[in-house]
Amino acid sequence: MSQGHTAGPPGAPTRPGRPRGPRRLIALGAALLAMALLAACGATDDGSTTTASCGAGATRLTFWGWPAGYDLAVEEFNRTHPDICVQLENAGATTAEYVKLNNALKAGSGAPDVATIEYFELPSFEITHSLVDLAPYGVGSVRDRIAPAAWAQVTRGAAQYAMPVDLGPLALYYNSRELTAHHIPVPATWSQFAAAAATLHTEDPKAALTNFDAESPQDVLALMQQDGAFPFHYDGGDTLGVDFTGKRQMAFAAYWQKLIDAHEVTTATDFSPAQWSDLDTGATVARLSPAWGPVGMQQSITKTVGDWRAAPMPQAEAGQEQSGNWGGSALAVVKGTRHARQAAEFVKWFGASADAWKILSGKVAGAFPGYLPLLDSPAFRGGTLPISAGSHPNEVFAQAAQHMTAAQWPPIMTAALTQWTSTFAAVSKGTGTLAQAFAAFQKQMVAYARDQGFTVTED
Amino acid sequence: MSPRRRTPRRPADGVPIRLYGLRRGTTGLLTAVSALFAAFVLAPLVWLAINATKTQANVYGTAGFWFARPFRLWQNLAALGHDVSGAGIYLEWLGNTLLYAVVSAVGSTVLSAMAGYGFSRYRFRGAGTLFRLVMSTLLVPITALSLPLFLVYAKVGLVNSVWGMILPSVVSPVGIYLMRTYIDASVPRDLIEAARIDGAGELRIFLRIALPLTVPGLVTVLLLTLVAVWNNYFLPLVIFSRSSLYPLTVGLSTLSQAAETGTQADLVPVLITGGLVTVLPLIALFLLLERYFRGGVLQGSTTG
Numbered sequence: 001m002s003q004g005h006t007a008g009p010p011g012a013p014t015r016p017g018r019p020r021g022p023r024r025l026i027a028l029g030a031a032l033l034a035m036a037l038l039a040a041c042g043a044t045d046d047g048s049t050t051t052a053s054c055g056a057g058a059t060r061l062t063f064w065g066w067p068a069g070y071d072l073a074v075e076e077f078n079r080t081h082p083d084i085c086v087q088l089e090n091a092g093a094t095t096a097e098y099v100k101l102n103n104a105l106k107a108g109s110g111a112p113d114v115a116t117i118e119y120f121e122l123p124s125f126e127i128t129h130s131l132v133d134l135a136p137y138g139v140g141s142v143r144d145r146i147a148p149a150a151w152a153q154v155t156r157g158a159a160q161y162a163m164p165v166d167l168g169p170l171a172l173y174y175n176s177r178e179l180t181a182h183h184i185p186v187p188a189t190w191s192q193f194a195a196a197a198a199t200l201h202t203e204d205p206k207a208a209l210t211n212f213d214a215e216s217p218q219d220v221l222a223l224m225q226q227d228g229a230f231p232f233h234y235d236g237g238d239t240l241g242v243d244f245t246g247k248r249q250m251a252f253a254a255y256w257q258k259l260i261d262a263h264e265v266t267t268a269t270d271f272s273p274a275q276w277s278d279l280d281t282g283a284t285v286a287r288l289s290p291a292w293g294p295v296g297m298q299q300s301i302t303k304t305v306g307d308w309r310a311a312p313m314p315q316a317e318a319g320q321e322q323s324g325n326w327g328g329s330a331l332a333v334v335k336g337t338r339h340a341r342q343a344a345e346f347v348k349w350f351g352a353s354a355d356a357w358k359i360l361s362g363k364v365a366g367a368f369p370g371y372l373p374l375l376d377s378p379a380f381r382g383g384t385l386p387i388s389a390g391s392h393p394n395e396v397f398a399q400a401a402q403h404m405t406a407a408q409w410p411p412i413m414t415a416a417l418t419q420w421t422s423t424f425a426a427v428s429k430g431t432g433t434l435a436q437a438f439a440a441f442q443k444q445m446v447a448y449a450r451d452q453g454f455t456v457t458e459d
Numbered sequence: 460m461s462p463r464r465r466t467p468r469r470p471a472d473g474v475p476i477r478l479y480g481l482r483r484g485t486t487g488l489l490t491a492v493s494a495l496f497a498a499f500v501l502a503p504l505v506w507l508a509i510n511a512t513k514t515q516a517n518v519y520g521t522a523g524f525w526f527a528r529p530f531r532l533w534q535n536l537a538a539l540g541h542d543v544s545g546a547g548i549y550l551e552w553l554g555n556t557l558l559y560a561v562v563s564a565v566g567s568t569v570l571s572a573m574a575g576y577g578f579s580r581y582r583f584r585g586a587g588t589l590f591r592l593v594m595s596t597l598l599v600p601i602t603a604l605s606l607p608l609f610l611v612y613a614k615v616g617l618v619n620s621v622w623g624m625i626l627p628s629v630v631s632p633v634g635i636y637l638m639r640t641y642i643d644a645s646v647p648r649d650l651i652e653a654a655r656i657d658g659a660g661e662l663r664i665f666l667r668i669a670l671p672l673t674v675p676g677l678v679t680v681l682l683l684t685l686v687a688v689w690n691n692y693f694l695p696l697v698i699f700s701r702s703s704l705y706p707l708t709v710g711l712s713t714l715s716q717a718a719e720t721g722t723q724a725d726l727v728p729v730l731i732t733g734g735l736v737t738v739l740p741l742i743a744l745f746l747l748l749e750r751y752f753r754g755g756v757l758q759g760s761t762t763g
Contacts, residue, residue, distance in 0.1 A: 064700065066545065066546065066713070066716065066717065067545065068544055068545040068717060069545060070545055071542070071545050089700055089701045089702065090545065090546050090547055090701075090702040090713060091700035091701075092696070092700075092709075092712075092713055092716070093546075093713065093716035093717065094716070096696070096712075096713075096716070100697075100700050103606060103609045103610075103697070104613070104700075106606070106610065107609060107610050107613035107614075107618075108613070109613045109618075110613055110618045110619070110700070112700075271719055273518070273519045276519040276520070277519055277520060280516075280519070280520055299515045299516065299725050299727075300515055300516055300519050300727075301516055301519070301520065302516040302517070302520050303520070364545075
């Protein structure tokens, strides 16, 4: 009897428990559904608010863009242009957006009116005739307000395929306290740079002058451009020059390989925790930085804030003033838009108006201007950053922006970027040399370009 | 029913460990190995939890597995409610993921139960072929379908539509297979026959007899679909171009790109906090439904 009782409890709940199990489950399901529906209401509300803010009768433009602060600039445009209503959508950053844009163009629907496209990707869309020529819409009238290097990136002959926005000229960004401590003068030429790297490493075997991230195509190509060794030649049409194995390119490869082999520069990945901690502990004392670099770096270091100064890039020969460009983007009007005129008006305002640049160069966006009235203004050049204490890094970067040539990006950059990392990984691992990677990449790019129907020249 | 709760040194079936014939050294070694695996699995979660309390500079500059001042967890959590990066609002993505996952999971469970019951308990012409056809869809990787899927979606207006995400997620070949196997094993034919003789209609038999017997199976399918949709990256990446429609997976990757390419904002800790918040609901759900889920696995393996 008592045994029956003790055995009872485990068995007993089965009878009332049978309905209870599913019922509780149903209750849970209902609760989850209710939550989801609530969330759905929230989502649709939010989706419609951007639409609702458009005035009646205003022309609606869809604009794909990802950089921070673009939403603020769009708001300002909509406020000051009641007849046009731009809706910003974030379709992903860089390649993620390009894939979507390509898909939408193939599908013949779903493409935006205006899209943010980085300079290196413009030729890929240009060659598929996916971009609207802005020249007939009078956008060329702002030419004298745009840095020549930026303008050259978006034009081909008389045609203009996009409106330049920001730029990323390179400069040498160094830890002044460390260089002074080691009595190393700021290197003005690449041979002084190599000497400085050797001195530093001899004095402190754990220290390196900078990092060379072979796996970052943007970084390497910008440095090659600065060194007069840019490996692509393209001027529209079906002819493409690929030259990773020429004299200048091999000299470039040998120069950096020597520093890597001697451990005088590291192969740390750009923007990785390792790079930031190296820069902050003095293990790495300089960075070949794009103009937009310092503001981001400031958030990622603590101990050396205030010690960093900018100087022009080291040169092949003393007295030169060559810089390279890393990053920056333009706004293109996408073929198929029914409002090309309004879209052209928007991109013109975005890239070349004081109103837009007030926001784009502000605290949230922090874009480095290709817009000359700002780039040349004393207020911009005299700006300071906590990371550089009382100095004026923009002075150096703005100067560098004057000394850039436009890179001749090939229309096969999507494939190049995809292929790059796996080909160059051996360099950072130390199992291959930069020259070997260049030779391998040359073969891959030439084969790919021929496959795509280009006439390829290799010098 | 659960003596192990009172005497934790005994395994689930109540037999003391020494009676298995295991030596103390062996159990010690096995425990150490499991502890190592547990550490391996839990370390990233612990790292997320700790670094969600830091500033960006401290994420890079201080020891990864210990706290650092200032304590920024609340600010980082608050940032999830704002559009900090221009990429969109984390909370909105969380709401979207909840919507997609819950509606898809409930729909998929209902559909799988009905289809599984049909395949298991009805005989009709072409049943075998049809079932093999359903199973064969398992062999097509979704990645191969990206562009065709997008082109079809563009034609029928499912691009940038909530239904474009939910409809394909409701169809789950694995769910149908699981439910069929489960019903095969746990719903006796005799019981259904008896119910028919008693005059119950087919719908009534399905709802009142078959379904209550398959609760663990239903929960298994519900959880599997929920997790699959919760973690689905590829489909939403292809079909959505509006950040207000993104689920967490695509939203977080956009935020991550913004953190990499962005210049001003302190985005890395927000990203880490977002990652932490993303996994919490799944952990809670598993703890909540664990007994149904576990019951399902055990019953499925021992019955029939």
